[in-house]
Amino acid sequence: MQYVLSVDGTRTLVRIAGTFTFAHVKLFREVLEKMEASERTEFVFDLAQLEFIDSSALGQLLIAHEEAQRQGWRITLSGAQGIVRRSLESASFERFFEIA
Numbered sequence: 001m002q003y004v005l006s007v008d009g010t011r012t013l014v015r016i017a018g019t020f021t022f023a024h025v026k027l028f029r030e031v032l033e034k035m036e037a038s039e040r041t042e043f044v045f046d047l048a049q050l051e052f053i054d055s056s057a058l059g060q061l062l063i064a065h066e067e068a069q070r071q072g073w074r075i076t077l078s079g080a081q082g083i084v085r086r087s088l089e090s091a092s093f094e095r096f097f098e099i100a
Contacts, residue, residue, distance in 0.1 A: 003031055011042035017049035022056035029060075032067060041073050044100075048079030053087050065096045076100055 001024040004015045014031060035043060045061075061077075068075045078100040080088055088099060 001027055003027070005031070005034055005038070007038075007040075008044070010040075011044055012038055012040045013044050013046055015046040015049065017051075019052040020050060020057035020060075021052070021054045025056060025060055028057070028064075032064060035064075035073070036067075036071065041071070043068075043073060044076045044078050046078050047084055048081065050080065050084050051082075053084050058087060058091050058093075061093070062096065074098075 001020045002017045006013050006015070012035065014035070016031075020028070045064075064075060067073070076098040077088065077093065080099070088094075093099065
């Protein structure tokens with residue numbers, strides 16, 4: 001998993017690429033720490049370049065959702081395709097996130 005954080009107007013864009021699996025949990029926690037340090041409230045996880053996501057990574061997204069509720073953040077999942085989109089749909093992530 002690779003990620004890049006960038007500011008886009010009033011929101012922070014988090015581009016996640018490659019594969020997102022159990023092996024990347026620590027790296028994703030780093031993303032959450034940077035989100036908190038940014039003092040922003042609107043985040044977009046751009047998943048267009050994400051090729052694969054496993055159940056551990058889906059769990060990490062749910063942790064991000066829980067953190068968003070505590071912090072008053074809004075997180076949108078954007079650009080998911082193929083197996084990644086199907087994984088989000090089968091896990092009913094539309095209940096937790098706006099999916100664009």
